[in-house]
Amino acid sequence: xxxxxxxxxxxxxxxxxxxxxxxxxxxxxxxxxxxxxxxxxxxxxxxxxxxxxxxxxxxxxxxxxxxxxxxxxxxxxxxxxxxxxxxxxxxxxxxxxxxxxxxxxxxxxxxxxxxxxxxxxxxxxxxxxxxxxxxxxxxxxxxxxxxxxxxxxxxxxxxxxxxxxxxxxxxxxxxxxxxxxxxxxxxxxxxxxxxxxxxxxxxxxxxxxxxxxxxxxxxxxxxxxxxxxxxxxxxxxxxxxxxxxxxxxxxxxxxxxxxxxxxxxxxxxxxxxxxxxxxxxxxxxxxxxxxxxxxxxxxxxxxxxxxxxxxxxxxxxxxxxxxxxxxxxxxxxxxxxxxxxxxxxxxxxxxxxxxxxxxxxxxxxxxxxxxxxxxxxxxxxxxxxxxxxxxxxxxxxxxxxxxxxxxxxxxxxxxxxxxxxxxxxxxxxxxxxxxxxxxxxxxxxxxxxxxxxxxxxxxxxxxxxxxxxxxxxxxxxxx
RNA sequence: GUCCCCGUCGUCUAGAGGCCCAGGACGCUGGCCUUUCAAGCCGGUAACACGGGUUCGAAUCCCGUCGGGGACACCA
Numbered sequence: 001x002x003x004x005x006x007x008x009x010x011x012x013x014x015x016x017x018x019x020x021x022x023x024x025x026x027x028x029x030x031x032x033x034x035x036x037x038x039x040x041x042x043x044x045x046x047x048x049x050x051x052x053x054x055x056x057x058x059x060x061x062x063x064x065x066x067x068x069x070x071x072x073x074x075x076x077x078x079x080x081x082x083x084x085x086x087x088x089x090x091x092x093x094x095x096x097x098x099x100x101x102x103x104x105x106x107x108x109x110x111x112x113x114x115x116x117x118x119x120x121x122x123x124x125x126x127x128x129x130x131x132x133x134x135x136x137x138x139x140x141x142x143x144x145x146x147x148x149x150x151x152x153x154x155x156x157x158x159x160x161x162x163x164x165x166x167x168x169x170x171x172x173x174x175x176x177x178x179x180x181x182x183x184x185x186x187x188x189x190x191x192x193x194x195x196x197x198x199x200x201x202x203x204x205x206x207x208x209x210x211x212x213x214x215x216x217x218x219x220x221x222x223x224x225x226x227x228x229x230x231x232x233x234x235x236x237x238x239x240x241x242x243x244x245x246x247x248x249x250x251x252x253x254x255x256x257x258x259x260x261x262x263x264x265x266x267x268x269x270x271x272x273x274x275x276x277x278x279x280x281x282x283x284x285x286x287x288x289x290x291x292x293x294x295x296x297x298x299x300x301x302x303x304x305x306x307x308x309x310x311x312x313x314x315x316x317x318x319x320x321x322x323x324x325x326x327x328x329x330x331x332x333x334x335x336x337x338x339x340x341x342x343x344x345x346x347x348x349x350x351x352x353x354x355x356x357x358x359x360x361x362x363x364x365x366x367x368x369x370x371x372x373x374x375x376x377x378x379x380x381x382x383x384x385x386x387x388x389x390x391x392x393x394x395x396x397x398x399x400x401x402x403x404x405x406x407x408x409x410x411x412x413x414x415x416x417x418x419x420x421x422x423x424x425x426x427x428x429x430x431x432x433x434x435x436x437x438x439x440x441x442x443x444x445x446x447x448x449x450x451x452x453x454x455x456x457x458x459x460x461x462x463x464x465x466x467x468x469x470x471x472x473x474x475x476x477x478x479x
Numbered sequence: 480g481u482c483c484c485c486g487u488c489g490u491c492u493a494g495a496g497g498c499c500c501a502g503g504a505c506g507c508u509g510g511c512c513u514u515u516c517a518a519g520c521c522g523g524u525a526a527c528a529c530g531g532g533u534u535c536g537a538a539u540c541c542c543g544u545c546g547g548g549g550a551c552a553c554c555a
Contacts, residue, residue, distance in 0.1 A: 010555090011555085012554080012555045014554085014555075044555060046554090046555080047554055047555065049554085050554075050555090108553095111553095112552095112553060115552090115553080116552095119552090123480095126480080127480080128480035128481070129480065129481090129551085130480070130481065130482090130550085130551040131480070131481065131551090132551090151553055167484095170483095170484065170485090173483070173484075174483095175482075175483075176482085179481080179482055179483090179551095183552095184552085184553050186553085187553050188553075189553095191553090193552085193553070193554080193555090194554070194555045195555095197555095198555085213549095214483090214484065214485090214548085214549065214550095215548095215549055215550065215555095216549095216550085216555090217483060217484065217549080217550080218482075218483055218484095218549080218550040218551070219550080219555090221483090239484085241484095241485085241548095242548070242549070244547095244548075248547075248548075249548080249549095250548075250549070277491095280491065280492080280504090281491065281492095282491090284491085284492055284493070286493065286503085287492085287493065287502075287503040287504075288503095288504095289491090289492095289503080289504050289505085303495095306485095306491095306492080307484075307485060307486090308484095308485055308486065308492095308547095308548095309484095309485075309547085309548060309549085310490085310491060310492090311490060311491080312490095313490050313491065313505070313506085315490080315505055315506055316490075316491065316504080316505045316506080317505095318505090319504085319505055319506090320505090322518090326518085362517095363518090364516095364517055364518040364519090365516065365517045365518075366517090422514090425514075426514090429514085435514075436513090436514040437513090437514045437515075438514085439514075440514035440515070441514065441515065443514090444514075444515065445515095450515090451515055451516080452515055452516040452517085453515070453516075454515095454516080454517085455514075455515090456514060456515085
């Protein structure tokens with residue numbers, strides 16, 4: 001009987017939720033849901049300088065917005081709590097002591113300055129960066145130098161050897177011992193470093209599979225050494241391809257503003273669309289493009305996670321967003337549109353019947369809620385400014401009599417509906433013996449100020465009788 | 480530089496030896512529809528990095544070259 005899969009997302013709270021992190025979270029989440037497992041959120045806040053409570057909140061908010069809810073983690077204390085690394089310090093100490101007692105780790109009294117100097121010397125001598133490896137100065141040190149604090153280093157086994165693991169995405173990957181060194185597990189103040197804290201937590205939280213970005217494949221090896229030293233069976237590993245910016249470098253907060261999940265929310269992207277887009281970057285299910293959360297849960301697997309990094313494409317995100325704008329129930333979209341209208345000083349109460357009509361009218365024209373709000377703006381305002389060019393072209397001496405007819409007939413309409421309004425335009429143009437455009441365009445310009453809008457009946461219906469008549473009159477009154 | 484990973488249309492990808500002179504999607508583009516703009520529908524554009532093997536047969540397997548990315552901290 002296989003144990004219940006337990007996976008985790010372990011962000012460090014040093015900023016907003018990153019797109020790459022969001023996808024890592026989503027992959028893990030889907031894997032858990034798919035296999036009836038548990039999705040754990042662990043906060044790796046051991047970087048004292050950079051971790052902030054605001055970042056924790058930002059990450060939680062981002063995940064929540066995307067509909068990625070955790071089974072255990074902050075606010076959802078479970079059997080292996082706590083879920084903040086800074087609250088698990090005794091654990092790290094306990095296991096470090098054990099390793100030291102067994103001679104598999106040791107205290108190192110070299111100061112940071114000494115190490116830095118030696119590294120600089122080596123790199124200067126070889127002329128190559130990244131070639132420094134800790135010499136093992138304190139490996140067999142017996143004395144305890146006065147006035148010096150000690151970090152704890154892992155003791156790499158001597159001699160030939162290699163570490164291998166079978167990645168669920170990449171396949172077997174191997175590293176020679178000789179490429180590793182005695183890395184620092186814990187600082188003098190008892191705060192663990194990533195590779196150490198990560199292993200202790202994954203172990204003590206009963207994680208069965210570690211899914212993370214490919215930037216972590218190299219850190220898997222020292223981590224594996226630790227499992228070996230403790231005699232623990234390591235979890236499975238799955239490394240996901242990176243997401244690249246337009247410059248083909250790893251999407252980073254520094255260089256790529258689009259790395260911010262919530263920026264997209266602010267831009268009017270739907271959570272459904274963003275997660276749909278992001279999951280297709282690095283994973284596929286045949287030719288399917290528009291994928292619901294339910295389908296993701298049903299279909300997700302590591303077999304179809306790709307091995308190659310993907311480039312962020314705003315075009316496709318926009319296309320997907322519109323697909324979702326059209327697929328979601330109008331009421332759902334309307335609810336979100338309210339905020340975007342409010343930001344434009346249009347106060348509409350959620351549930352206002354006009355909202356859903358706006359959504360239906362503009363979801364085929366807008367790619368984002370942002371655009372939709374811009375387009376919808378003038379339908380909620382009183383009166384409209386006429387675009388000069390459009391007015392000059394369409395509000396002419398020839399068109400005005402037609403406009404007047406339309407005005408009279410719609411005023412008398414018993415039912416203010418798009419169909420009835422369209423019928424009026426049709427009738428007027430037929431009677432005048434002109435094409436529909438000859439009537440519809442002047443009406444459109446009068447009603448919206450410009451030449452572009454949804455179907456004319458739809459447009460007038462949206463405006464309402466009172467506002468329509470007001471605008472038609474205003475246009476007619478124009479010299 | 481060292482180590483690790485990767486290499487199918489501009490981009491995201493399907494493809495697990497013959498179904499592929501390579502399919503879908505975005506983008507771009509021609510047309511249809513049409514009261515405008517969209518949306519929709521139909522069509523076009525464009526790729527297996529290169530060179531060697533293995534095999535009756537390779538985008539798919541192996542090797543090399545080149546190219547790209549990632550990691551090389553008392554960050555995560």
